[in-house]
Every structure is written in C-alpha cells, then in structure tokens.
Amino acid sequence: MTSLAEREAIEAGGMVATSAGRKRRFGRLDIWIWGFLTPTVVLYGLYTVYPIIASYWYSFVEWNGFEADKEFVGLRNYQEVLADPLFWNTFKITVLFMVATVPIKVISTLFVAILLNSPKMPFRGLFRTAFFLPVVTTTAIVGVVMQFVFDPASGPVNLLLMKLGLVDEGINFLGSSSTALWTVVGVYVWKWFGITLIYWLAALQTIPDELYEAARIDGASPWGLMRWITMPLLKPFTIIITLLTLESTLKIFDLMLTMTNGGPYYSTEVVEIYIYRWAFAATVPQLGFASAAAVIFGLFVCFVGLFQLLGIRAARKAWSVT
Amino acid sequence: MTVVSETSLSAGSRRSARRNRWRPAAILRRLPWWIAAAVLAGGAFLWVYPFLWMVSASLKDPLEIFASGLQLIPDSLIWENYQRAWTDARFGQYLANTVIVTVATVVLVVVRCAMAGYVLGRYGFRGKKIVMGVLVATLFVPTGYTIIPVVDISNKLGLLNSLTGMIIALAGGPHVAGILLYAGYFRGLPKELEEAAVMDGAGFLSVFFRVMLPLANPVTATVTLLTFMATWNAFFLPLVFTFSRPDLRTLSVGMLAFVGEDSIDWSGMAAAAVISLLPIVALFIFLQRYFVEGIAGAVKS
Numbered sequence: 001m002t003s004l005a006e007r008e009a010i011e012a013g014g015m016v017a018t019s020a021g022r023k024r025r026f027g028r029l030d031i032w033i034w035g036f037l038t039p040t041v042v043l044y045g046l047y048t049v050y051p052i053i054a055s056y057w058y059s060f061v062e063w064n065g066f067e068a069d070k071e072f073v074g075l076r077n078y079q080e081v082l083a084d085p086l087f088w089n090t091f092k093i094t095v096l097f098m099v100a101t102v103p104i105k106v107i108s109t110l111f112v113a114i115l116l117n118s119p120k121m122p123f124r125g126l127f128r129t130a131f132f133l134p135v136v137t138t139t140a141i142v143g144v145v146m147q148f149v150f151d152p153a154s155g156p157v158n159l160l161l162m163k164l165g166l167v168d169e170g171i172n173f174l175g176s177s178s179t180a181l182w183t184v185v186g187v188y189v190w191k192w193f194g195i196t197l198i199y200w201l202a203a204l205q206t207i208p209d210e211l212y213e214a215a216r217i218d219g220a221s222p223w224g225l226m227r228w229i230t231m232p233l234l235k236p237f238t239i240i241i242t243l244l245t246l247e248s249t250l251k252i253f254d255l256m257l258t259m260t261n262g263g264p265y266y267s268t269e270v271v272e273i274y275i276y277r278w279a280f281a282a283t284v285p286q287l288g289f290a291s292a293a294a295v296i297f298g299l300f301v302c303f304v305g306l307f308q309l310l311g312i313r314a315a316r317k318a319w320s321v322t
Numbered sequence: 323m324t325v326v327s328e329t330s331l332s333a334g335s336r337r338s339a340r341r342n343r344w345r346p347a348a349i350l351r352r353l354p355w356w357i358a359a360a361v362l363a364g365g366a367f368l369w370v371y372p373f374l375w376m377v378s379a380s381l382k383d384p385l386e387i388f389a390s391g392l393q394l395i396p397d398s399l400i401w402e403n404y405q406r407a408w409t410d411a412r413f414g415q416y417l418a419n420t421v422i423v424t425v426a427t428v429v430l431v432v433v434r435c436a437m438a439g440y441v442l443g444r445y446g447f448r449g450k451k452i453v454m455g456v457l458v459a460t461l462f463v464p465t466g467y468t469i470i471p472v473v474d475i476s477n478k479l480g481l482l483n484s485l486t487g488m489i490i491a492l493a494g495g496p497h498v499a500g501i502l503l504y505a506g507y508f509r510g511l512p513k514e515l516e517e518a519a520v521m522d523g524a525g526f527l528s529v530f531f532r533v534m535l536p537l538a539n540p541v542t543a544t545v546t547l548l549t550f551m552a553t554w555n556a557f558f559l560p561l562v563f564t565f566s567r568p569d570l571r572t573l574s575v576g577m578l579a580f581v582g583e584d585s586i587d588w589s590g591m592a593a594a595a596v597i598s599l600l601p602i603v604a605l606f607i608f609l610q611r612y613f614v615e616g617i618a619g620a621v622k623s
Contacts, residue, residue: 029445029447029526030447030448032441032526032527033441033445033447036437036438036440036441036530037437037438037441037442037453039430039433039434039437039438040434040435040437040438040501041453043430043434043490043493043494044434044457044494044496045494046475046494047468047472047475047490047491047493047494047495048460048463048468048494048495048496049456049460050471050475051467051468051469051470051471051472051475052460052463052467052468054471054474054475055467055468055470055471058470058471058474066473066474066477067477112362112365115358115362116362118355120352120355121355121358121359121362122355122356122359123359123362123363126366127362127363127365127366128614129607129610130366130367130369130370131365131366131369132606132610132613132614133369133370133373133603133606134369134372136551136602136603136605136606136613137373137555137599137602137603138554138555138557138573138574138598138599138602139555139557139574140555140557140574140575140577140578141573141574141577141595141598141599142372144577144578144580144581144591144595145372145376145591145592145595146372147581148379148588148591148592149372149375154387154388154588156371156375156392159391159392160392163391163392190368190369193369195617198614198617198618199617199618201618202618247462250462250464251464251465253464253465253466253557253558254555254557254558254574257557257578258557258577258578271466272464272465272466272558275466275467275469275470276466276469276558279469279470280562280565287470287474290470291470294466294467294469294470295467297464297466297467298463298464298467301462301463301464301467304462305461305462308462
C-alpha cells in the first residue's frame with residue numbers, strides 16, 4: 001500500500017510534475033528536499049555566498065585587522081585603490097599574462113591533440129600520461145621546486161644553457177623584472193598543458209570515424225581532412241576551450257606566490273597577490289582597502305564569466321545548426 | 323555482398339596489413355608518424371624532467387647537487403635527506419595534516435553534492451530556480467575574492483587556526499561542478515526506478531541510499547577524484563589558516579615555509595617535494611582513466 005505522502009512523492013518525482021503556477025502545500029516531501037539541501041545551503045552559504053556579499057560591506061570600512069573595529073568611510077577605499085598605480089599594474093599584469101598564455105596553450109595543445117588522436121601514432125597513451133602528469137601535482141610545491149630549477153647559479157636550466165654555450169653566466173630568470181613574468185608564463189603553460197590537451201582530445205573524439213573514411217574514399221588528402229572535416233567540426237569547441245583556458249588563467253595565485261612572491265619590484269604581482277599583500281602580509285593589515293580591491297577583481301571575474309556564458313551560448317547555437 | 327563476407331574480407335586485409343607492416347614501403351609511409359613521435363618524445367621528456375630532477379636531487383648528497391651538474395643519477399643514494407625532511411622539517415606532520423584535511427573534506431563535499439544534486443536533478447520545488455541560479459552564478463568565484471570574509475567568519479566562530487575550521491571552510495568552497503554532475507546524472511535516470519522502490523514501501527531516504535546513490539557510482543568516483551585533487555593541492559586557504567599555528571600546516575604551505583627558512587638545503591627541499599607529490603602522483607597513475615574522464619566531462623557537457 002502506498003500512503004498519500006508517498007504518492008505525492010511519485011507525482012512530484014521528475015521534472016515535469018511541477019508546472020508553473022501550480023500551488024502545493026509545504027508537505028513532507030518539501031521537508032526532505034530542503035533537508036537534503038541544508039548541508040549545501042549552510043556550508044556554501046556561509047563560505048561562498050556570504051563572503052561575496054560581505055566583501056561589499058567590508059569595502060566601505062576602515063578596518064586594520066580581524067580583531068579591530070570597523071569604521072565606515074564610504075567610498076574612500078575605492079578612491080584609494082583606484083588612485084594606486086600598483087593596483088592598475090596588477091590588472092596590466094593579469095591581462096598580459098592572459099594574452100600571452102591563452103593563445104600559446106590553446107594552439108600548441110591542439111597540435112599535440114591531433115597527433116595523439118590518430119591511431120597511427122605510436123606510444124599515444126604514454127605521451128598523454130607524460131603531458132598530463134604536471135596537472136595533478138600540487139601547484140605550490142611545483143612553484144617552489146621551480147625556484148630551484150631556474151636558479152641562476154646551480155639550476156638545471158642555466159647549467160644546460162651554459163653547457164650549450166648559449167650564455168656565459170646564469171640568467172636570473174626569476175630575479176629580474178624583465179624575465180620573471182615570462183618564466184612564470186612558461187611554467188604555467190607546462191603545468192596546465194595537459195588539461196587543455198584532454199579538452200581537445202575529448203572534442204576530437206566527438207567526430208565520427210565514418211566521416212574521415214568517407215572522405216578518404218573520395219580521395220581527400222590528410223590536409224584536406226583537416227581543412228574540411230576536423231577544423232569546421234571543432235569550431236564550437238574552440239570557443240569553449242578558449243574561454244575555459246582564459247578563465248583558469250585568473251587563478252595563478254599559488255604559482256605566482258611560490259615562484260616570485262609578486263616580485264621583483266611588483267613585476268609579477270597579480271590581483272590576488274595584491275589583495276593578499278594588503279590583507280595578510282602587511283604589518284598593519286588594510287582589510288577594507290583589500291576588500292575594495294577584491295570587489296573590483298570580483299566584478300572583473302564576473303565580466304569574464306558573462307563573456308564566457310555568452311560565448312558558450314553562441315557556440316551551442318552554432319553547434320546545433322551544423 | 324553479405325555482411326559475413328564483408329567482415330571476413332576486412333579481417334583478411336587487416337591480417338595482410340600486419341604482414342606488410344615491416345616492408346620498406348610501409349615503413350616509409352609510417353615515417354612521418356615516427357618523426358612526430360620523436361618530436362613528442364622530446365616534449366614528453368621536457369614535461370617529466372622537473373620531476374626526474376627533483377627525485378634525483380632528493381637522493382644526492384647536498385654538495386653533489388652543486389658539483390655534479392646535469393647528471394641525473396646520484397653517486398650513492400642518500401636516504402638521509404628524506405629523514406631530514408620527514409622529521410626536522412616536519413613533513414611527516416604536514417603529510418598527516420594534509421591527509422586528515424583531504425579525507426574529511428572529500429567526504430563532506432561528496433555527501434553534500436550528492437544530496438543537493440539528487441533533489442535538484444529529480445524534484446521540482448519552489449525556490450529551485452533561485453538555488454540553481456545562485457550556484458551557476460558563483461561557479462567561478464576565485465579564492466582571493468572571498469578569503470577576507472572567510473577568515474573573518476572563521477575567526478568569529480572560533481574556527482580559525484584549527485584543522486576543523488580549515489576542513490569546513492574548504493568543504494564550503496565552490497564545488498558547484500560536483501552538484502551539477504550529480505544533478506545531471508540523477509535527472510537522466512528513469513522514473514520507474516523510484517516508482518518500483520516506492521511500491522516496495524521504500525521511503526525518501528531509502529530510495530536515495532539504496533537505489534539512487536549506488537547507481538551514481540561513476541559520478542561519485544569523478545567527484546571524489548576532482549575534490550581530492552582540489553583539496554590536496556589547496557594553498558591559499560591553508561596558508562592563511564595556519565599563520566599562527568605552524569604545526570597545522572599542510573604540505574603545500576609547509577613547502578613554502580621550508581624554503582623561506584632554509585634555502586640552502588636543496589636535497590632536503592627535493593625530498594620534501596617528493597614526499598608531498600608522491601601520493602597524488604601514485605593515485606593518478608593507478609586511476610588515470612578516471613582523472614582524464616572527469617576533466618573531459620567538463621567540455622562535453
């Protein structure tokens with residue numbers, strides 16, 4: 001026998017059951033539903049949603065330490081942040097990092113993915129494992145190890161360059177402001193290469209083999225296959241993969257802090273390190289000021305995310321047409 | 323032509339293709355692939371080289387690192403480096419902290435994502451659109467944005483400077499992808515499953531635990547792995563949670579502190595790095611398929 005509440009559960013099960021405007025009492029099922037949502041609502045609400053909102057309030061106060069009192073100062077923090085050339089510098093570096101990293105990563109991984117996708121390629125599995133290996137490793141640990149790898153005196157990179165006779169004395173890759181950012185760009189591409197590679201491989205696997213075979217029977221050359229089948233079918237994925245890569249370059253705190261700590265002379269200071277410096281590394285923490293910087297950064301990320309959603313929507317539309 | 327003869331034909335040609343593989347013409351045809359393989363092998367070596375260098379340095383005598391240059395094989399294996407990293411640099415302690423934090427966070431995240439994903443994927447209820455909207459809107463929130471209020475609220479709750487606080491804060495982070503993966507999977511399961519279970523007298527809880535959750539094992543594997551990776555590698559939050567409690571540091575934070583205090587001990591640093599990376603690399607080697615599938619899923623959906 002089924003009880004009334006259970007029958008209600010059957011009716012409500014599935015997406016179709018609740019049509020718009022249908023009113024239902026807050027029943028036993030709703031208690032279960034909200035009970036199941038409670039852990040997420042509490043944890044996520046407290047540690048992700050609340051902080052997003054609270055940042056706005058904090059950005060309007062003068063607040064020197066977590067134990068200290070907050071004093072309302074209006075828009076002063078924003079005025080100070082926007083007047084700080086170092087803040088604009090962090091944005092310049094964040095954008096520069098993005099512009100340098102994204103094309104290199106997206107294009108080079110596409111080439112490797114096309115090679116690895118072919119069944120004729122020997123040792124594909126082994127190569128894929130090797131390229132993916134850095135992705136799983138802890139970024140902060142890798143960052144510290146890289147300090148040593150790029151050491152000007154005894155690091156293996158400089159030893160190799162000297163042995164090949166390319167340089168006379170070691171280059172201080174991370175210690176000079178002209179090379180530090182590019183070194184981190186290189187390490188970043190190395191570290192996250194595998195993830196974009198896997199995206200491309202997943203995209204390539206959506207193209208059915210029959211298409212290639214039919215074209216081959218019609219006498220298409222390998223280049224023709226690439227030009228007329230692979231490239232057009234990859235188009236929607238290109239947008240998604242580019243945007244995912246773009247978004248991930250915003251999260252470089254771990255690597256930057258451990259490799260360069262934002263230096264030398266702020267030449268690698270990205271927004272998150274700027275926030276960290278004012279909130280946690282300063283002798284007198286400026287939490288209100290840092291919050292204002294965080295809010296502006298949040299809006300920037302939001303903007304990138306919106307761009308991303310629009311891009312994905314456009315890609316979906318293009319996909320459904322073909 | 324019948325299907326049978328077609329398959330036997332293709333099998334025959336495949337067999338002859340295998341025989342032809344080592345004839346000069348076939349080798350010539352395969353040459354471009356071997357050249358590409360050689361190029362990729364060079365790239366792959368570059369990709370694993372830092373790890374080889376790290377393992378090599380961790381087994382060398384501290385002086386040998388500077389003297390031997392690019393030689394990867396140590397003269398003699400110095401296991402003492404590991405002992406120094408484990409005890410003196412306290413990486414044994416850091417490893418224990420990381421394991422505790424990771425395991426607890428993964429359990430919390432998987433449970434909360436499965437529960438939320440289940441009701442969001444299978445039930446219609448008032449407020450569902452709002453919940454989904456908030457989740458999707460916060461999909462890409464960076465830690466740097468939320469860190470100040472997170473520390474503030476943990477401080478007020480008395481949870482700062484404790485592993486419990488770190489675990490709760492990490493579990494409350496943006497693990498939206500897990501919820502969406504579960505929701506998508508549960509939505510696709512046929513309605514009859516539930517109905518049959520309800521007929522047998524199962525309530526809400528037992529439908530979830532006895533019928534639905536076991537069916538979602540592939541999703542659970544993916545979410546577990548992705549959360550494990552994110553938590554094991556977490557840095558920003560553990561860093562600010564352990565400023566005044568060095569004994570609670572996780573491996574990633576401990577590593578930074580170690581080179582800050584002792585930047586000359588290269589072999590100790592390398593040994594510490596190997597200790598930190600070995601568990602996650604071993605896990606990757608054994609469960610490679612799931613790692614790759616979990617990440618590829620992001621693009622396909």
